[in-house]
Amino acid sequence: MEELQNNYPHVLTFNEIKKAAETIEDGIIHTPLCEAKMTKFMDYNVYLKCENLQYTGSCAERGIRNALIGYGNDIAGHGVIVPSHGNMALAAAYHGVSLGIPVTVVLPENTPPSHAQRCSELGADVVLVGDTLQDSTFYAKKVLRDSHQLLITSDDPYVMAGLGTVGVEIITQLPETDAVIVPVASGALLAGVLIACKKLKCSCLVYGAECSKAPKMMKALQSGGPVNVATFPSLADGLSAAVAGPNAFATIKGRLDRMLVVDEMYISRALISMLECERLVADGAGVCAIAAVMQGLVPELRGKRAVCVVSGGNIDSGRLARTIQRGLGANGRLMRFAVALPDNRSGLEQLAKIIAEESTVLKSLVTEQMWVHSDVATTWANVVVETVNDENAVKFKDRLRDIFPSARFAITDIDEKHKVGVR
């Protein structure tokens, strides 16, 4: 590794990826590349590279395993320390045990309890510290001075090379690939896939996709180098690094075809499409590439074969349930409104009639008499109904407003005039 450390920032080469592919061959799953079933409703031929089907549910395993084997003797005694949002931690816990290397993972305190639990079950020492990945990384750097552990981050050259094997598999599995879209956290996966795909098929377009809540790679490209960006809570928490990795950036710069910035709303939509159409569980970061297609950010790929890398599927079940419900709300399939009912039986009856006749399904109804500013003969009802589709939702809304002009609806996507790349 001497030459790598002397050469900072490190620009990844295809040779490193090729070597990584041999190194990790026996320890990772060659995940399926399958045609997306949602393609039948879209103008794109979308394929999914299902890295969510790795044993610990993400492509991070490829990078971590390559690093653990690559550093070999350097880490045999004291082991490694890995700051992570979850995917790197789970991968390190699993492969550390299988290779007999002690692993400490450092997770932000807001990591879902089930992830921390899983790392611990797999055999890692788990430390919960700080609010962000930067806090965790800072803590890890401080600790390792005494512990003599080796720090592994996603910007590590071995990790980037391991991640690049995703690109090798894509071009091998589908040589006709026209474009690959890759979710971007710190950029390591994008860097690896970019070098692999461009080498194996020079006409292949490569795009990065990141969430608008943490647009660090777009900002780095605009600024000519990694800079810190403000980050906001996002469903794609795996992408919430505040700054691009220096090695990843150096590798990507001048080689990437385009960087895409995806709205949060399309991430929840994509997540639900994955569940409903593909029957696959992916996390918010994992669906970022698909979300970019759904948002209509790549019109030039209409009719072409676009591979979306589904980088991971580690979403906490509780969060998944909440996401589905919010997603149904955002799509207008769950609709929330408040309506003033006169205090006589016909008020509720009229409401019930509209609900029944429009084939919507009542989900909840809570009445409020105490804190109401309207007249005392009125009861406010807070109602949630499930609708069949957008059309049904709009019709229901119109009809309700005819009878109850004071009805107030919670804002949903269908009110906004977003254009979706879906027929």
Next chain:
Amino acid sequence: MEELQNNYPHVLTFNEIKKAAETIEDGIIHTPLCEAKMTKFMDYNVYLKCENLQYTGSCAERGIRNALIGYGNDIAGHGVIVPSHGNMALAAAYHGVSLGIPVTVVLPENTPPSHAQRCSELGADVVLVGDTLQDSTFYAKKVLRDSHQLLITSDDPYVMAGLGTVGVEIITQLPETDAVIVPVASGALLAGVLIACKKLKCSCLVYGAECSKAPKMMKALQSGGPVNVATFPSLADGLSAAVAGPNAFATIKGRLDRMLVVDEMYISRALISMLECERLVADGAGVCAIAAVMQGLVPELRGKRAVCVVSGGNIDSGRLARTIQRGLGANGRLMRFAVALPDNRSGLEQLAKIIAEESTVLKSLVTEQMWVHSDVATTWANVVVETVNDENAVKFKDRLRDIFPSARFAITDIDEKHKVGVR
């Protein structure tokens, strides 16, 4: 088909399955057979035959396609009518369009709106009628006298033969299979898989798994023939047929190794394990075989290779979200309790302290002062917290009871002493 119709009930033969395999070859997906990741935590080598990854999300496509092609000229003009809970309907809608055959599907009125919508989008005429599959079938039979459509049910010999191709694929994909466990609705899938597997590998054990809320096949085996059983709402609504199919029963009788009856609770557990460990979406019916293993119903298969057929993945998103939340509740990971807080600041503070110190996460807290029977200086709080695991839940409970002896917990699995086949 003459010989079939004259020979009632019809006992399925391997030749019919072989012919079906050739007939449907080009129109269905050869779904993956993969090692279950949850196997690492169990004493069994469980494999999953992922029929949830068919285009419309279930193995019903195999049966329906074989019937639509097999009946050929009989249905070219008037088309077919298919009463269904969902999977058969979706399969018929999809393959009907692809083969140019008009399809009417009859669904019970409580079918999730998204399923009916999907059938309609795929091009089928959709009729919603009655409360149960029996009502839908009764309606379909009445209508077709005038419409001259052909009725296709799951007990159709062509359908059974098509479903049997699942068994052929299992033995081809994993010749070392020791046992196959198959979810049982009316029994057609079990009949097909049974005949195929026993023919191709006579030592292969074949089990059926059905839900205790509709144990029609167990009852039929005990009674020597199909009889109606009382059915209750279940997460595995796809299995809620009240009576075994006569053809399926005649095929299964005397050949089946064992019938397993699974508790509802293990179906929701299995569904969550599929999401969390396998990153696959399956419906309640689809996880019935896995649930049987988790419930410890097949101890004789410890250490052996057991293939669980994941028959389908058509679960409505809203229902999926609810199931996850109930499942988390059943597993003790969401815990609900009511506690009497004295009306002074220390009451809430003590509660908050226990929640924080035990690393549980507060999900909701609603206070109630009006309808309380205890003294007026007390506020009841209804609380939901998320716990890390069973151990954490038990510890939290003990500690809360020490401070608040009147605390009342909603009943969860961990209170019951069920034995699970999980280490």
